[in-house]
Amino acid sequence: xxxxxxxxxxxxxxxxxxxxxxxxxxxxxxxxxxxxxxxxxxxxxxxxxxxxxxxxxxxxxxxxxxxxxxxxxxxxxxxxxxxxxxxxxxxxxxxxxxxxxxxxxxxxxxxxxxxxxxxxxxxxxxxxxxxxxxxxxxxxxxxxxxxxxxxxxxxxxxxxxxxxxxxxxxxxxxxxxxxxxxxxxxxxxxxxxxxxxxxxxxxxxxxxxxxxxxxxxxxxxxxxxxxxxxxxxxxxxxxxxxxxxxxxxxxxxxxxxxxxxxxxxxxxxxxxxxxxxxxxxxxxxxxxxxxxxxxxxxxxxxxxxxxxxxxxxxxxxxxxxxxxxxxxxxxxxxxxxxxxxxxxxxxxxxxxxxxxxxxxxx
Numbered sequence: 057x058x059x060x061x062x063x064x065x066x067x068x069x070x071x072x073x074x075x076x077x078x079x080x081x082x083x084x085x086x087x088x089x090x091x092x093x094x095x096x097x098x099x100x101x102x103x104x105x106x107x108x109x110x111x112x113x114x115x116x117x118x119x120x121x122x123x124x125x126x127x128x129x130x131x132x133x134x135x136x137x138x139x140x141x142x143x144x145x146x147x148x149x150x151x152x153x154x155x156x157x158x159x160x161x162x163x164x165x166x167x168x169x170x171x172x173x174x175x176x177x178x179x180x181x182x183x184x185x186x187x188x189x190x191x192x193x194x195x196x197x198x199x200x201x202x203x204x205x206x207x208x209x210x211x212x213x214x215x216x217x218x219x220x221x222x223x224x225x226x227x228x229x230x231x232x233x234x235x236x237x238x239x240x241x242x243x244x245x246x247x248x249x250x251x252x253x254x255x256x257x258x259x260x261x262x263x264x265x266x267x268x269x270x271x272x273x274x275x276x277x278x279x280x281x282x283x284x285x286x287x288x289x290x291x292x293x294x295x296x297x298x299x300x301x302x303x304x305x306x307x308x309x310x311x312x313x314x315x316x317x318x319x320x321x322x323x324x325x326x327x328x329x330x331x332x333x334x335x336x337x338x339x340x341x342x343x344x345x346x347x348x349x350x351x352x353x354x355x356x357x358x359x360x361x362x363x364x365x366x367x368x369x370x371x372x373x374x375x376x377x378x379x380x381x382x383x384x385x386x387x388x389x390x391x392x393x394x395x396x397x398x399x400x401x402x403x404x405x406x407x408x409x410x411x412x413x414x415x416x417x418x
Contacts, residue, residue: 059147066143073136077204081211084275091136092129093277097340099125100281104404115285118404122282126215129278130208134175137204141171141197149183152190156182175201211276218272219282223289225265229297230288232258237293237412239300240366243308244373252317260322263329266298270333280340287409291337292400296411298330299396303388307381308367314376334395341402347394351386359386359393361417 076091103121107114145153146167150160153170160183170183174197185191233241246255269291273279287293306318317323338347351359363385367377400410408415 062143062147066140066145069143070137070140073133073140074200077133077207080277081207091132093340095129095132096125096278096281099128107404114404118283119285122278125281126212126278133204137175137200138168138172141174142168144193145170145174148190152187153183153185156184171197174198176205215276215278218276219279221265222269222272222279222291223284225269226289226291226294228265229262229294232262233297235288237288237297237410238366238369239297239304239413240369242297242301243304243366243370243375247314247373247375249374250313250376252314256317256320256322259320259326262298263322263326266294266326266329266333269294270329270336273333273336277340280337283403287405290400290403290405290410291333292396292403292405292410295330295334295392296396298326299392300389300413302327302330303385303392304363304366304370307385307388308363308370308377310376310378331392331395334392334399337399338395342398345398347398349394351390351393356386358414358417359389362414365417366413 072090076089079085079089080092100121103118103124107117110117142164146162146164149162149167149170154160173183174194176198185194229242230237232245233239234245246252246258273291283290302323305314305323309318311318335347338345360382363382367381371377396410397407400407
């Protein structure tokens with residue numbers, strides 16, 4: 057390869073890798089990276105496909121996919137940076153860069169080794185720059201390597217802090233449903249004997265945590281690929297219970313008695329925040345799917361049976377309900393059900409694991 061072309065290729069590759077790190081770690085917006093997003097998404101699809109023959113071990117295997125994707129991404133970044141440095145160094149071995157001991161090797165593997173050591177990733181190097189250009193180059197790569205190490209360590213710590221908060225929210229919502237996944241149980245617990253005063257505070261905190269979770273996925277898109285054995289840790293399950301709770305509140309509760317709750321800011325925030333998170337996930341995993349397709353007649357009939365079962369549970373809790381809200385329930389559910397239905401399989405969950413209440417009215 058021509059020496060000039062090789063050096064230009066090295067500078068371009070190094071710029072692309074640094075830009076990718078900037079976009080993922082510092083700019084912190086999902087689906088905005090050059091290497092990280094396509095690599096992570098491709099690996100996720102590969103792991104999901106490869107896990108299909110594993111049977112009962114599939115869930116265990118997929119629990120490791122998030123950490124594995126993170127490790128592969130970090131290794132890819134550092135290897136590409138080393139490769140970029142090697143392209144710049146290779147034509148100059150023996151001239152601008154020389155060995156301290158004996159003759160200077162000029163093969164590409166030696167250039168790759170020098171590139172890695174210049175980033176302070178491998179250890180002390182016995183190759184010495186001979187002119188000002190390469191002294192500055194070694195100083196620059198050393199600063200880049202050291203900065204990236206500290207930056208990525210901080211990123212990983214924050215990533216796992218946000219993962220813990222996401223899991224805590226999933227477990228909390230699961231417990232609010234008495235470990236059933238049924239939004240009607242949530243409402244029954246929020247307003248026992250028709251008293252929603254304390255329950256409203258729970259909804260307000262819940263809505264705030266949903267908003268925090270949405271932004272966590274925005275800042276740390278690698279969170280998308282952390283999947284656990286228990287379905288209640290999944291975003292799909294948390295989102296379904298959140299949206300079904302709001303849907304039942306708006307369609308099943310009596311307007312005169314609970315009109316204030318239906319119009320409350322926290323209830324609206326819970327609805328909008330959760331739907332926004334689902335739309336962000338759909339943009340990543342279902343970019344070409346029509347999300348506005350209407351439900352068929354069979355699906356609407358199942359929703360009506362689910363609504364009737366939910367109404368019965370809410371009434372048993374002493375909560376006054378409306379006389380006819382099935383059509384409103386279907387109208388509201390149409391706005392979000394397709395997101396949950398299509399996203400759950402993308403994370404290798406059976407839909408019955410996610411929507412347990414609907415599974416019971418088959």
